[in-house]
Amino acid sequence: MDDRRYVVLDVETTGSSPKKGEKIIQFAAVVWENGRISERFMSYVNPLKPIPAFIEELTGISTEMVEGAPVFSDIAADICRLLDGASFVAHNVHFDLSYVQAELEQAGYPRFMGSIMDTVELSRLMFPSFESYKLSELCRELEILHDRPHQADSDAEATAEIFGLILSRLEKLPLVTLKSLRKLSEAFISDLDEVLEEIIERKGDFPSTASGNRTEVFGSLAFSPVFTRKEEPLPEKASQPDFSELFLRMEESISGYEERNHQQQLMLSVYEALANREHLLAEAPAGTGKSIGLLIPSLKYALETGKGFIYSTHTVTLQNQLLEKDLPLAEKILGKRIKAAVLKGESHYICPHKFELALMEKDDNYDSNLTKSQLLIWLQETETGDADELNIPSGGRMLWERIHHDHLSAHPDNPYRDRSFYHLARKKAEQSQVVIVNHALLLNDAANGRQQLPDTEEILIDEAHHLERIAGDQWGVRLEYASIHAWLQRIGHLYSDNLLAAAAGWFENNSEKGYDLCLELDVLLKEFSEELDEFFTALHSTVLRKKKTSGNWVSYTVDELVLEDPYWQAIGELADRIRFYILDLTSIMKKQKQLLSHMELPLKVQTRMNEYFSIAEKLQKAGEAVSLLFSTGASDTAGWIEVEAKGAKNAAALCSRPVAIGEMLAGSLFEKHRSVILASGTLAVNGSFDYCIRELGLADFYPKKLILPQAYDYRKQAKLFIPSDIPGIRDVSQEKYTEAAAEGIAEFVRTVKGKALVLFTSFEMLRSTQQHLKANEQLSDYTVLGQGSGAGGKGKLIKSFRQLDKALLLGTNSFWEGIDLPGEELEAIIMVRLPFAPPDQPVNSAKTKRIEREGKNGFYDFSLPEAVLKYRQGFGRLIRSGRDRGVLMVMDRRILTARYGQSFLQAVPGLEVHYKPVKELAEIAADWLKK
Incomplete structure (x- = not known):
């Protein structure tokens, strides 16, 4: 047991920095020793200055509350006594320590010179899968009572409880893990090294796992016992009840179930398509029970044939729903245990051997060392080895790129070959009736002819309206300066600790020719790096010169630049030089690879060499991408340059995408599978699948079609409002329009007194509207949450929106779908403009031109159907x-x-339409919603 004395502190202050004259207003300390709290100390502190209003609102501490409290110098002696011989522990320790040090110094006392512990850092280390490391979120995850956040005594108490759990978990770690952590701990903020040394000394060389700690040690790593569990084989095929029996079971199994004719129709259609080896397009609106309607017939068919199938989704939310809710319900209805597996691409899974080699490297980078430490803990918990479980620092992503599974991880000499999480996931998938994947993996396999997925003949594609766009991503190219620069950094130079130095070290002792090639490569890499910077800088400045914007990301098509920009020829010459450098670099590395093919390499050397040559492959693909983007006359490809306007001067990317994705999908997906079921709530445009069939390349397959009617009574449940006093979007400037829209939004929500989701088609318009809304005095009691405004990602914004009584949530593309805010959580949606995609967006522009070359109308045959589908999603x-x-x-x-306009009105039939001034619409809405 650790017999050290820890003082866990928290301070509330008048501001964010003692250097700016801010002062402590509340000080609290909890003494933790021998595994429990032994002493508590708390005092308000008079800062001799008013407490700002926002601090009072945050902490509940007012100027009046501290007027009679002691000044810090009155309690400084007590604080010094507490801290004497103890470790200083706090949640974000540098904040609390900076205030205590400043106040002690001003009071004439010596600064604290002992060890420190940061529970933010230690929580990241010991709880690597937690979503957040804020104190309140940690307490929620760890079930610790924390009833008064931002009160120093409550915060200190909660921090002490968290710290105690961390110490307890450290005690239970296997010896091999503790020894690895000790080496990494020198990079930490927390002075953890002495604590780790004491635990290591107590454990000695005895059992490598603590009693009750369910881990298995192999090599220098400790794992959860997932690799020694036995999987049951896939059951033999068996007859299943007919659908009339299954419908009865559904009625018995689903609470509050009413007979759903539409869901039953979907189930029968799916089963017939599978049995008849047909493709099926199915539109199943919300309320149909789509997931169960797809799962039951597919599982029935799988159980009868003894074969598995793939279920592809777009969102993690739907994957979780399938695993946690829909599959258990399906088991109950079918009366059979169902084997299901989630499978992801190789790069999601850790390669333990690569990780072990990374642990051996000298590394001074803080994020990298923290990530390594997190992975050591996580390996003892994870049963999947999937990086999506982790919350690693942004700097740790570069480490993950080096240690994830790839084809080299299957090398016969890899000592961890039998502890491959990727192969474990593959094996589980091959023994399952349903394999859940995302669209990106499904289409990556199709685009690259890979075999990451089990060889199945039937595929269910839910959320199929995303399929064409994600296919474009998979068949397309995106080449960023940052990516190539990262590859070059990893190669390094002859006098670095990176790959080129490692290769040179090996060749120097084993091949004079190979070493000479390293010398040549060192010179070329330096020249190439300079050319690369110049090339991407030229792209960045050219695009910004052509297209001014208040947004951050700007794109410009290559075709337009070729025609319009006088500097384009010079940029083309830079591109040629980049390609020639890549040819020279990869040629040298190929010669080195050829030399090594005749040598026996130790596994550690071979692993590093494999990483070295894998970068050569990436560079070669980069050269091919540059060639493609700078070739002319590729009418079947959209090519563009994307730049980050507010980023570095070389923050640019070269992008391309095939215009006719349907041709690719036809040849690599629909031809190669007997039955593909495509389902979504929004696939048809005004009752027709023609647009969807054309875009997805299904015309030659004559798919079955099913459009289920809407499940809800929109005439009773919803109304459509169109303000008559907002100017036409074509009649005024965008600034005038957004100003008028903001006024209308404010008038509407102030009267309705509720919450609203406000949807936009561009960040630029969103930001402008948000500024007007925040400046509007009518909304002083409203919280205006905006996508991309620094308030967090989509999930965090939605969570905040749910918790507020009066709020506006402003979002663009991803907010038009995938948001579930039932009942009073959302009673109003405002579309600031019809959701037409910007016509100058490169892919849209290329598609429009292609359609018009075919003699069709770009607006009616592409832009309008896309907008109608998005309108329905919104x-x-x-x-x-x-x-x-x-x-x-x-x-x-x-x-x-x-x-x-009729296309939009018909897209959601049955809505009662009101065309009046905003004020009248708001009154109608307020009255109707109250009823």
């Missing part, structure tokens, strides 16, 4: 159950005035 956020009620306000009057 509306789908509003009504999530038969009990929901809500209003959709479309501020863009073209929905009524333009000839194509």
